[in-house]
Amino acid sequence: MTAEAAAAALDVARFDARQNSRHEDLAGDERGPAELGEWERIAQLLADAPSGTVYDPDTDDVVRAELAADAAAAAREAELREAMRIAARADELQALRELGALDQAEPREGDEAVREEPTRRAGGYIQDDVDAWLARALATRLGHYRGPAAREAAAGLLTPPVLAHAALLAELLRLVPGADVDQLAFAARLATTEPEATAALAAHLTHARPQAH
Incomplete structure (x- = not known):
């Protein structure tokens, strides 16, 4: 995933979060904020990386730590x-x-x-x-x-x-x-x-x- 694709996915996650906040039955769902936070992290990771860097979950230390914990x-x-x-x-x-x-x-x-x-x-x-x-x-x-x-x-x-x-x-x-x-x-x-x-x-x-x- 490129930085542009990650930014686009982050925009979608932010839009979904705003939509969910308007619905009482979805406002307390923790999955939305967790997904938004993950996209924010990935987008920031790519923003801080050299230009042209492609995101690879296999080399993501956070993802690898989560998989190891699971x-x-x-x-x-x-x-x-x-x-x-x-x-x-x-x-x-x-x-x-x-x-x-x-x-x-x-x-x-x-x-x-x-x-x-x-x-x-x-x-x-x-x-x-x-x-x-x-x-x-x-x-x-x-x-x-x-x-x-x-x-x-x-x-x-x-x-x-x-x-x-x-x-x-x-x-x-x-x-x-x-x-x-x-x-x-x-x-x-x-x-x-x-x-x-x-x-x-x-x-x-x-x-x-x-x-x-």
């Missing part, structure tokens, strides 16, 4: 919504635990972040049953873990013991189809104490599995 506010709002979601889901999981029904629940997208909330509430004590529930769900492809993308994403969201538990459990269930998961509780103990060794054992069982031809 982005920061949006990020804070998103963080608040996520915190509220995590708290609500943690309450739901806690209720299922108290009913003894956690193992029957299907995990949802975002539950990887929720697993830390019960631990935080317990003062840092790791909630083994929640970790075991997630590992079982990942191993048996329950809930949103049916999707390969979710299983792949879990590798970067869950802790090594949970991932090792899930990997070993999946291989044991392949070796003994129809086995009761409760009979394989030792997999969780192995993963908790020796996650690297457990992951290595799971990988060995995977490679040792007969390949289909």
Whole structure:
């Protein structure tokens, strides 16, 4: 936008402001004065600049600061919504635990972040049953873990013991189809104490599995 175009836009904004001031229902609208003030600022900016300068909002420090503030506010709002979601889901999981029904629940997208909330509430004590529930769900492809993308994403969201538990459990269930998961509780103990060794054992069982031809 050139200085001439900005001056013309300022004239229009001033005219609109005068018109609005004559209408009681529009006199209190803050958008008009704000728009007028912005055009006054831009027109003055171009008036003070060398002749021929073209206004570019991408290089306007005021606009850039406003956009940065808006982005920061949006990020804070998103963080608040996520915190509220995590708290609500943690309450739901806690209720299922108290009913003894956690193992029957299907995990949802975002539950990887929720697993830390019960631990935080317990003062840092790791909630083994929640970790075991997630590992079982990942191993048996329950809930949103049916999707390969979710299983792949879990590798970067869950802790090594949970991932090792899930990997070993999946291989044991392949070796003994129809086995009761409760009979394989030792997999969780192995993963908790020796996650690297457990992951290595799971990988060995995977490679040792007969390949289909």
